[in-house]
Amino acid sequence: MIEILKARAKQGYRTMSYPNGPAPEMPTRFVGKAVLHPGTCSADCQACVDACPTDAITVKDGSPFLDLGRCVFCRKCQYACPSGSISFSRDFQMAEATREGLILHPGDVASAPLPNLDIKKLFGRSLKLRQVSAGGCNACEADTNVLGTIAWDLGRFGIQFVASPRHADGLLVTGPVTANMELALRKTYAAVSYPKLVIAVGACALSGGLFASHDETHKGVTDILPVDLFIPGCPPHPSTILDGLLQLIGRI
Amino acid sequence: MAAGRFLPNEGIVPLSDVPQLAVSELRQCVLADIDDGARLVALFGCPSNATLRLFAVLAHQYLGQLSVASTKVTGSYPALTPECPEAHLFEREIYEQWGVEPTGHPWLKPVRFESRRKWEGARPHAANQSAVCGEIDFFQVEGEEVHEVAVGPVHAGVIEPGHFRFQCHGETVQHLEISLGYQHRGIEDAVVRDSGKRTLHYMETLAGDTTIGHTTAYCRNVEALTGTDLSARAEAIRGIALELERMANHIGDLGALAGDIGFLPTLSYCGRIRGDLLNLTALLCGNRFGRSLIHPGGVNYDVDEEIAEIMRERLQSIWRDAKSAVDLLWRSSSVLARFEGVGALDSDTAQAIGLVGVAARACGLPRDVRQSFPYGIYKKAHIPMAIGQNGDVMARALVRWQEIEHSTAFVLDQLDSLPSGSPSVRIGKFPQESHLAVSLVEGWRGEICHVALTRQADHYQGYKVIDPSFHNWFGLALALRNQQISDFPLCNKSFNLSYCGHDL
Numbered sequence: 001m002i003e004i005l006k007a008r009a010k011q012g013y014r015t016m017s018y019p020n021g022p023a024p025e026m027p028t029r030f031v032g033k034a035v036l037h038p039g040t041c042s043a044d045c046q047a048c049v050d051a052c053p054t055d056a057i058t059v060k061d062g063s064p065f066l067d068l069g070r071c072v073f074c075r076k077c078q079y080a081c082p083s084g085s086i087s088f089s090r091d092f093q094m095a096e097a098t099r100e101g102l103i104l105h106p107g108d109v110a111s112a113p114l115p116n117l118d119i120k121k122l123f124g125r126s127l128k129l130r131q132v133s134a135g136g137c138n139a140c141e142a143d144t145n146v147l148g149t150i151a152w153d154l155g156r157f158g159i160q161f162v163a164s165p166r167h168a169d170g171l172l173v174t175g176p177v178t179a180n181m182e183l184a185l186r187k188t189y190a191a192v193s194y195p196k197l198v199i200a201v202g203a204c205a206l207s208g209g210l211f212a213s214h215d216e217t218h219k220g221v222t223d224i225l226p227v228d229l230f231i232p233g234c235p236p237h238p239s240t241i242l243d244g245l246l247q248l249i250g251r252i
Numbered sequence: 253m254a255a256g257r258f259l260p261n262e263g264i265v266p267l268s269d270v271p272q273l274a275v276s277e278l279r280q281c282v283l284a285d286i287d288d289g290a291r292l293v294a295l296f297g298c299p300s301n302a303t304l305r306l307f308a309v310l311a312h313q314y315l316g317q318l319s320v321a322s323t324k325v326t327g328s329y330p331a332l333t334p335e336c337p338e339a340h341l342f343e344r345e346i347y348e349q350w351g352v353e354p355t356g357h358p359w360l361k362p363v364r365f366e367s368r369r370k371w372e373g374a375r376p377h378a379a380n381q382s383a384v385c386g387e388i389d390f391f392q393v394e395g396e397e398v399h400e401v402a403v404g405p406v407h408a409g410v411i412e413p414g415h416f417r418f419q420c421h422g423e424t425v426q427h428l429e430i431s432l433g434y435q436h437r438g439i440e441d442a443v444v445r446d447s448g449k450r451t452l453h454y455m456e457t458l459a460g461d462t463t464i465g466h467t468t469a470y471c472r473n474v475e476a477l478t479g480t481d482l483s484a485r486a487e488a489i490r491g492i493a494l495e496l497e498r499m500a501n502h503i504g505d506l507g508a509l510a511g512d513i514g515f516l517p518t519l520s521y522c523g524r525i526r527g528d529l530l531n532l533t534a535l536l537c538g539n540r541f542g543r544s545l546i547h548p549g550g551v552n553y554d555v556d557e558e559i560a561e562i563m564r565e566r567l568q569s570i571w572r573d574a575k576s577a578v579d580l581l582w583r584s585s586s587v588l589a590r591f592e593g594v595g596a597l598d599s600d601t602a603q604a605i606g607l608v609g610v611a612a613r614a615c616g617l618p619r620d621v622r623q624s625f626p627y628g629i630y631k632k633a634h635i636p637m638a639i640g641q642n643g644d645v646m647a648r649a650l651v652r653w654q655e656i657e658h659s660t661a662f663v664l665d666q667l668d669s670l671p672s673g674s675p676s677v678r679i680g681k682f683p684q685e686s687h688l689a690v691s692l693v694e695g696w697r698g699e700i701c702h703v704a705l706t707r708q709a710d711h712y713q714g715y716k717v718i719d720p721s722f723h724n725w726f727g728l729a730l731a732l733r734n735q736q737i738s739d740f741p742l743c744n745k746s747f748n749l750s751y752c753g754h755d756l
């Protein structure tokens with residue numbers, strides 16, 4: 001017992017002060033939200049489009065457009081671009097309430113905070129989620145799970161992952177939704193009582209990501225269920241997921 | 253393998269030089285080699301017109317060599333499994349993917365409910381085979397007080413899906429059957445379909461918690477095929493990343509084991525320490541799982557003196573925290589009572605079913621690619637092998653802890669003596685002729701094996717991935733026999749196998 005108390009003293013208090021204090025600092029090499037520079041593309045250039053593994057980029061009228069729902073943040077487009085039209089910031093706030101909202105337009109600075117007041121009223125102080133992995137690679141799952149550890153302590157916002165869909169207010173889904181998981185996902189959703197939410201986490205869940213063209217998978221959760229919150233990344237940084245959840249329930 | 257062709261780890265051989273034996277010869281030579289202590293690391297099919305060419309890759313640990321041989325089959329062939337249990341899942345897979353039946357196989361159930369691959373010799377699924385994932389004829393135990401428990405695919409925690417079917421007598425598990433496939437994304441097939449810009453990303457996401465392990469295995473094949481020599485610096489950085497991945501997962505597992513027996517202090521400390529280790533990988537490349545770090549030819553990010561210094565400092569403090577958190581486990585009699593003797597596998601069973609990695613070492617089997625088939629940095633810097641004895645939860649926990657210790661020392665050493673050189677070199681040209689390349693990497697769960705079969709240049713006619721979980725899930729099923737069903741979470745966590753790495 002003494003040993004346990006000693007260890008407790010040694011380990012100290014580790015929960016971050018965010019969102020009351022500053023946001024945790026992102027690693028220097030972190031690849032966050034893209035910054036697109038309007039009208040800078042060289043004529044007829046498609047270098048980024050050709051380089052992108054997930055067809056996340058399109059070029060229109062001399063400017064690149066980037067779909068955060070498909071992006072796996074590999075920077076291939078940036079490396080391929082001869083005119084410096086694409087760069088990546090360290091901004092980790094990327095969650096959106098609509099699929100269209102995930103398309104980055106050239107010159108975009110910051111996105112508007114999420115609307116959806118009903119959700120804030122209903123779940124603002126208590127949100128119980130059931131996580132379903134439907135073909136996720138275990139990175140999105142792991143960085144969702146990490147929010148439960150003492151460093152992040154999701155519980156202090158009244159958000160908790162529960163063991164049964166019957167106890168949940170909604171689902172947090174990862175993965176492109178494999179054909180083999182479709183039925184289980186539908187059944188789990190049906191088991192959650194109304195009103196209910198669906199949160200999609202990661203490029204796979206948002207658009208099918210790398211697997212969008214596979215017969216073995218769907219193109220993300222919207223193929224199967226209505227989605228209330230989209231959190232981009234491959235996998236999203238825990239800060240990105242936390243920020244999305246807190247915005248959704250109106251805590252920031 | 254007398255009749256097989258020997259090659260080193262990350263060796264390549266022209267496909268035309270891979271011995272093509274009669275089915276009976278191949279069987280004989282595999283069985284004889286296994287008798288001699290070799291291990292089946294891969295057995296898979298690749299179509300060649302209307303016949304299926306079966307490839308067997310064996311690891312001869314005491315020679316430090318691999319060997320490969322092949323045979324051609326059409327509708328069926330006599331199964332190896334009855335005499336060689338470690339072939340059991342490989343042969344189920346061959347049947348599921350290609351419809352070629354290993355006759356005499358005792359248990360030809362689906363592996364991952366994937367639809368049959370398209371090829372000239374293809375046959376439709378048997379009418380009695382269900383297309384619905386998880387719908388199989390589970391083995392049933394009958395009798396008074398015998399009952400069945402079904403768990404999954406959706407589990408209680410934030411984890412991947414899989415189905416577990418227990419046959420219990422009271423609290424005691426008589427038999428556990430594990431049915432997977434829910435995570436099947438069709439990656440192997442996609443690599444063959446378009447060997448293109450997504451391939452590297454597929455490797456990074458085969459098993460997201462093993463990004464470095466799988467990506468390294470893939471890149472080493474490409475580098476071997478193209479005759480590319482990495483700089484010593486790139487090798488060292490890859491080694492650092494692989495060991496960080498191992499430490500992060502092992503410490504997370506030790507915490508989770510503590511959690512499963514309700515020992516909360518270690519659970520909460522280790523959860524955080526795991527995050528600190530992932531953040532070291534993010535310091536290296538911006539991503540906590542090592543995405544975009546490794547590519548054919550080296551690494552995308554260098555470790556400059558500033559990063560090395562931060563990493564050294566943080567690692568030292570992580571080590572102190574980890575030691576204080578984990579020492580609590582070994583000092584608490586209540587913990588030891590729950591770890592010892594639970595979920596034990598004996599080394600004969602482990603040997604027979606071809607167990608690898610932490611689980612194998614915990615049974616006393618000295619299986620570690622870094623030692624037996626060293627590559628890259630491990631040719632120069634030797635990491636001691638952690639070996640357990642009893643094959644139980646305790647042994648698997650202890651092996652993990654020792655490996656954290658060894659990896660910490662290794663990373664600190666590497667940071668102190670990073671060789672100079674460019675972190676990345678341009679890769680050479682793929683040979684025009686078809687080749688076979690094999691690479692083994694010791695991921696944190698165990699042996700990762702990638703076999704690439706090129707068609708011409710950088711197009712693949714076959715790409716086989718064997719995650720350590722493929723060998724080890726069956727070990728978990730056997731470890732559960734005669735255990736309390738309430739100990740399943742603990743046993744499961746002590747193996748901590750990958751669902752998507754198995755389902756591909």
Ligand code: SF4
Pocket residue numbers: 051052053054055056057066070071072073074075076077078
């Ligand atoms: S960073 Fe995103 S948009 Fe750019 S190439 Fe990679 S996936 Fe495509």
Ligand code: SF4
Pocket residue numbers: 135136137138139140141174175176201202203204205209233234235236457460
């Ligand atoms: S989005 Fe990326 S990290 Fe998340 S499950 Fe898909 S492949 Fe894995």
